[in-house]
Amino acid sequence: MTSETDTLLQVSGLRKTYRTGKAEVVAVDDLSFSVRAGGALGIVGESGSGKTTTARMLIGLERPDAGRILVQGEPLTATVRGKAARLARAKAVQIVFQGPYLSLDARISIGATLDGVLRLHGLTDRADRAIRTRELLAQVGLGEREAAALPRKLSGGQRQRAAIARALAVEPAVLVLDEAVSALDVSVQAQVLNLLWDIRRGTGIGLVFVSHDLAVVRYVCDEALVLYRGRTMEHRPVADLLADPxxxxxxxxxxxxxxxxxxxxxxxxxxxxxxx
Missing domain, CATH: 1.10.1200 (Non-ribosomal Peptide Synthetase Peptidyl Carrier Protein; Chain A)
Structure with missing residues (x-):
């Protein structure tokens, strides 16, 4: 479905098992997919299907037993050493979790959070960071008031927008969203989904949208991959899959x-x- 020239993410033969006592549980088994520049893949399934394990492998929180992950043609290793390697890994793939508190420091303002990320990734001039921070906030529909606020002072939707801005600050090739709108009210979900649609069209970033909600996947994704007990049941364009599963x-x-x-x-x- 995707040509090599515009492929951002290539996953081949991914497998992950866990041992519980004497039993071996297969969480992900022979999983393969790709995401093109500006494309969006939905990974769908119930709890326990292997969705979140896949997301964790994509960002290096879990080490696959087999298979490989390539981002822009470069292998994504589970173990990175040194600051330069960690920063390069962060620029390859970022994640937005279901709970934005996992990526937002409750002790500092949203603006300071973004400023810290930009400084860490090499933007040394304070004025340039201030400009870029305003750009990122504007990109996700936030302004000066939200920039000055602590995360607890924002609504759930505003916190999730701030978490997206934080992920975008490093200009990653791929953004993984792990149930990123499932905790939001329906009206706020629509706002965030519209935002993600605009971002992928405007930046060329690739999205991997992990969800149990086919309605959400229908709205934001081109393709859908259905997982059951770690194995792919179907992988087709969203419209085809929903019209004729x-x-x-x-x-x-x-x-x-x-x-x-x-x-x-x-x-x-x-x-x-x-x-x-």
Whole structure:
């Protein structure tokens, strides 16, 4: 689906297992996908499907047992040594978590957070950092009032926008969003999703959107990859997958979305049959 010349992220044969007592649990098994410049891939599945493990491997928090991850053609190693290597890794892939408090320091203002990231990544002139900080805040729809505020003084949507600005400050090639809008109200979700759409079109960044919500993936992604117990069930353009899901598990996910006439008891019964 993606040519080599515009590929930002290439994942091949990724596998991750965990040991619980004497048993080995396969979290991700032979996972492969790519993301082009300006593209967006949704990784979809229920809790335990391997979505978050995949996200953690993409940013180096987990080491894969097998497979490789390339960003702009360069291998992404799980272990980096030295400041220069860590900064290069940060510029390759950034993540926005479900809870923005994980990336925002509660003790300092949003503006100071962005200033610190820019300084760490080599922007030494204070005036230049101030200009870039204002640009980043404007890019995510925040202004001077939010820049001066501590994270606890902002709404959930504003904090998530600030977390996105922090991730964008290093100008990464790929941005991973791990359930990044699931804790937000529906109206705020729409605002953040619109923001992400604008960012990918305006910057050429590649997005990997990890979610259990097919409606969210439909809105912001070009392609969707459905995971079940660590394995790929389907990987197709979003419109095709939602219009005509080919795998029973994808059909079950779509049937689980509440709508008029929805029967949760029927869904529970189908889920038990599929798991069995």
């Amino acid at each position: 080919g795998h029973p598990y994808t059909q079950l996910l779509l049937a689980s979305v509440p709508r008029p006439g929805w029967d949760p008891d029927s869904i529970s019964s189908r889920r038990r049959e599929h798991s069995g």
